[in-house]
Amino acid sequence: MEFRHLGRSGLMISEIAYGNWITHGSQVEEEAAAACVQAALDVGITTFDTADVYAGTRAEEVLGRALQGQRREGLEILTKVYWPTGPGPNDRGLSRKHIMESIAGSLRRLQTDYVDVYQAHRFDYSTPLEETMQAFADIVHSGKALYIGVSEWKAAEIRAGAELAKELKIQLVSNQPQYSMLWRVIEAEVVPTCEELGLGQVVFSPIAQGVLTGKYQPGQPPPAGSRATDESGSGFMQRLLTDEVLTTVQKLRPLADQAGLSMAQLAVAWVLQNPNVSAAIVGASRPEQVYDNAKASGVKLDADLLKAIDEILDPIAERDPAHTASPARRP
Numbered sequence: 001m002e003f004r005h006l007g008r009s010g011l012m013i014s015e016i017a018y019g020n021w022i023t024h025g026s027q028v029e030e031e032a033a034a035a036c037v038q039a040a041l042d043v044g045i046t047t048f049d050t051a052d053v054y055a056g057t058r059a060e061e062v063l064g065r066a067l068q069g070q071r072r073e074g075l076e077i078l079t080k081v082y083w084p085t086g087p088g089p090n091d092r093g094l095s096r097k098h099i100m101e102s103i104a105g106s107l108r109r110l111q112t113d114y115v116d117v118y119q120a121h122r123f124d125y126s127t128p129l130e131e132t133m134q135a136f137a138d139i140v141h142s143g144k145a146l147y148i149g150v151s152e153w154k155a156a157e158i159r160a161g162a163e164l165a166k167e168l169k170i171q172l173v174s175n176q177p178q179y180s181m182l183w184r185v186i187e188a189e190v191v192p193t194c195e196e197l198g199l200g201q202v203v204f205s206p207i208a209q210g211v212l213t214g215k216y217q218p219g220q221p222p223p224a225g226s227r228a229t230d231e232s233g234s235g236f237m238q239r240l241l242t243d244e245v246l247t248t249v250q251k252l253r254p255l256a257d258q259a260g261l262s263m264a265q266l267a268v269a270w271v272l273q274n275p276n277v278s279a280a281i282v283g284a285s286r287p288e289q290v291y292d293n294a295k296a297s298g299v300k301l302d303a304d305l306l307k308a309i310d311e312i313l314d315p316i317a318e319r320d321p322a323h324t325a326s327p328a329r330r331p
Helices: 030-042 054-066 096-110 129-141 155-167 190-197 231-240 243-250 253-259 263-272 287-294 303-313
Strands: 003-005 012-014 016-019 047-049 076-081 115-120 145-150 172-175 200-203 277-282
Touching: 003 277, 012 016, 012 277, 016 030, 016 287, 030 054, 030 287, 054 096, 076 096, 096 115, 096 129, 115 129, 115 172, 129 145, 129 155, 145 155, 155 172, 155 190, 172 190, 190 200, 253 263, 253 303, 263 277, 263 287, 277 287
Parallel strands: 016 047, 016 277, 047 076, 076 115, 115 145, 145 172, 172 200, 200 277
Antiparallel strands: 003 012
16 A cells, blocks of 8 residues: 655555445445455555544444554544534534534544544535634644545635635645546646645545446446445436446446456546545445455556546546535535
8 A cells, every 4th residue: 555645744644545435334234344444454544534424423433433443543534524414403514513513423433532634524605714714723723633624625615715724723634526537527626726735635436436347337227236226325426327428438448457457446546646636535345345446556557548548538527617516505
C-alpha cells in the first residue's frame, strides 16, 4: 500500500481508503463487515471513511467495533455530518447545534476520542457559513477532530470555507467528491481550486458503484446481491444502468487485460492518476473485493492507455460542473 499527503497537510493517508457507505449495517451483516475491515488492514489500508447518516448511524457503530484492538495512532478515521440522523428540524444540516451533537454521537459510536478528519457532508444554505466554520473550529481546538474537510461542495463554496478556516486557524484539508472515469464533474472547477488552496480529493465511487467492474451486462437484470439490488444504493446508480453506458463500459475490458488489471483495478488506478486525488474510497461486501481493489495502489497507467480510455468513454462521461450540488433546503 502506498501513501499520499492529504492535500498540502502533513497527514499521510493510504491511497486506497475503505468506506462503508452502503455496506455496513445495511447490505452486509456485521460478521462479513468485520471480515472486510480486517482484509483492509491486512493489505495495509489505514484510512477508513464513514458518516453519521450511513445505515441510520449503524455504519459508524459497526466500524467502531471492527476497529477495536487496533492501534489508534496507526489509523486515519474520517466521518461526516449534514444529513438527517433524527426526526427533528435540528437533527440535520450544519448548524452549531447539530454539528456539536453529531460529533459527540460519532465519537461514541466509533469508540474513539477523536476523528482525524471531520467533514461537512454537503453545503448548508440554511446556516451562515461563519456559524458552521466556527463550530468546526471549536471541535478542532477541543481535540475532537484534527482536520476538517467537505464533501461535494462547489468551487466557490470551498474557497469561502478555506478563507474562514484560515482566519479561525484550522486546517481545511480535503474534499470528498464523487469521481470516476464516468463522472468527471470536479475536473473543470473543483480540482483547480483545491490545487490552489491545498486541499486533496478523497474520492468516492471510483468504480461507479460497481458499473466499471463490467459485472452489469446490457439487457440483463443486475446480479443477485449486487449494489443495484440494494434499496440504499440502487436509486443512486439508476442513471448508470442504461444499455448505452453498460455496452460502452464493456469496451474497457481489452484495455484492462492489456494492462494486466481487473476492470475494478483499472477504474481505481485511473482516479489515482490525478495528482490532486489523495485517496480513492472503496467499499466491499466480501474480503476478496478488498484484496482485488487494493492491487490498484501504486499502478501507473501510460499515456496511450489513458487516451484510449478517454476515447471510449468520452460520449458518455459526465463533465458538467453544475452537477456538484447540495440540496437547496435541508433534507
